[in-house]
Amino acid sequence: MVQLKIAFLDEEEAYLERLKGYLVRKKEMFFKIWTFSNVDLFAEKEREGVMFDAVVLTAGFWEMMESYPFRSKKILLSEGLRKNALADCLFVPKYQSAKKLFCQISSMLWQQEEENMFYPEQIAKLIGVYSPVCHESQMVFSMTMAQILAESQKVLYLNLMEHSGFYWLTNTKASEDIGDLLYGMMQEGHDFAAELHRVRQTYRDFDYIPPVVNPEHLSEISKTLFEKLLLELRNRSGYDAILIDFGMVFLGFAEMIQVFGSFYCLGREGVVNHYRLEEFLQYLEKEGEHTKTNMNRLILPERMSFLEDGNPLDNGLYGSMGDYIRSILYGGVEFD
Numbered sequence: 001m002v003q004l005k006i007a008f009l010d011e012e013e014a015y016l017e018r019l020k021g022y023l024v025r026k027k028e029m030f031f032k033i034w035t036f037s038n039v040d041l042f043a044e045k046e047r048e049g050v051m052f053d054a055v056v057l058t059a060g061f062w063e064m065m066e067s068y069p070f071r072s073k074k075i076l077l078s079e080g081l082r083k084n085a086l087a088d089c090l091f092v093p094k095y096q097s098a099k100k101l102f103c104q105i106s107s108m109l110w111q112q113e114e115e116n117m118f119y120p121e122q123i124a125k126l127i128g129v130y131s132p133v134c135h136e137s138q139m140v141f142s143m144t145m146a147q148i149l150a151e152s153q154k155v156l157y158l159n160l161m162e163h164s165g166f167y168w169l170t171n172t173k174a175s176e177d178i179g180d181l182l183y184g185m186m187q188e189g190h191d192f193a194a195e196l197h198r199v200r201q202t203y204r205d206f207d208y209i210p211p212v213v214n215p216e217h218l219s220e221i222s223k224t225l226f227e228k229l230l231l232e233l234r235n236r237s238g239y240d241a242i243l244i245d246f247g248m249v250f251l252g253f254a255e256m257i258q259v260f261g262s263f264y265c266l267g268r269e270g271v272v273n274h275y276r277l278e279e280f281l282q283y284l285e286k287e288g289e290h291t292k293t294n295m296n297r298l299i300l301p302e303r304m305s306f307l308e309d310g311n312p313l314d315n316g317l318y319g320s321m322g323d324y325i326r327s328i329l330y331g332g333v334e335f336d
Contacts, residue, residue, distance in 0.1 A: 009057035132280035153240035161247030162215030174210030179217035
């Protein structure tokens with residue numbers, strides 16, 4: 001899994017130990033940190049070839065290392081009032097919850113800075129999955145693909161299905177879900193990047209935004225709000241790939257498909273299923289022939305349905321589903 005690598009320089013070793021303890025307790029996989037209370041140890045680590053995404057340092061270290069050739073983004077770990085010389089630099093308050101601290105740092109890393117050539121805007125590839133025949137293996141297909149992509153990329157998974165079974169399948173819970181993120185986007189002054197990384201959780205090797213618990217929230221997503229969500233995810237999330245599981249067609253669905261780098265339409269065997277798939281493709285043609293041709297049509301073999309024994313995600317990743325998806329991603333399969 002690709003992680004954000006962050007170095008912390010602070011004279012207060014007890015504070016650094018608390019940061020490391022927080023990540024251990026949370027079993028946090030998205031951040032990997034190094035802590036230093038000595039300049040020489042930090043410089044030695046860089047000479048070893050470790051490339052940090054950010055260096056977070058107190059004012060004392062900032063002034064001490066003013067001429068140091070940093071290769072990473074510098075963020076001040078502010079302990080209170082700042083001197084005029086440090087007034088305009090990026091900073092995070094030191095004395096706050098570790099959760100808020102890491103949310104703020106990740107948000108800063110993924111903001112576009114025109115003058116900083118080392119941190120261009122991160123554009124994520126959007127991947128969509130939808131089944132007009134309501135294939136029972138759609139979510140397993142998507143989450144298996146997310147696991148495979150996460151072997152080498154930062155991946156975020158979104159489930160826009162109602163009653164998807166996600167929480168039962170993963171044995172997880174959530175106090176906040178994508179409905180809370182969308183509600184926040186309607187408010188003025190909303191910081192999308194910070195809120196995204198506050199709500200998101202990690203499952204296995206990929207991150208996800210918890211699906212809605214109340215399916216009525218999905219009906220409240222307007223076309224404008226959904227367009228805004230897609231643009232924010234693509235431009236400001238900081239992920240390499242974002243995989244979205246669709247459960248229903250909504251206003252503007254067809255025209256939004258064009259912003260996806262890949263889109264998979266899952267069908268299944270059977271005469272009626274074939275008719276349903278064809279009707280869906282005819283609907284796409286209303287937006288233009290190119291929309292239909294951009295749709296990768298897959299007829300999942302029946303043997304890839306849920307297995308009675310074992311975790312379906314394990315069966316998917318290590319069984320025929322995983323092999324099938326790897327061939328789709330890396331070559332060797334023809335679309336039906």
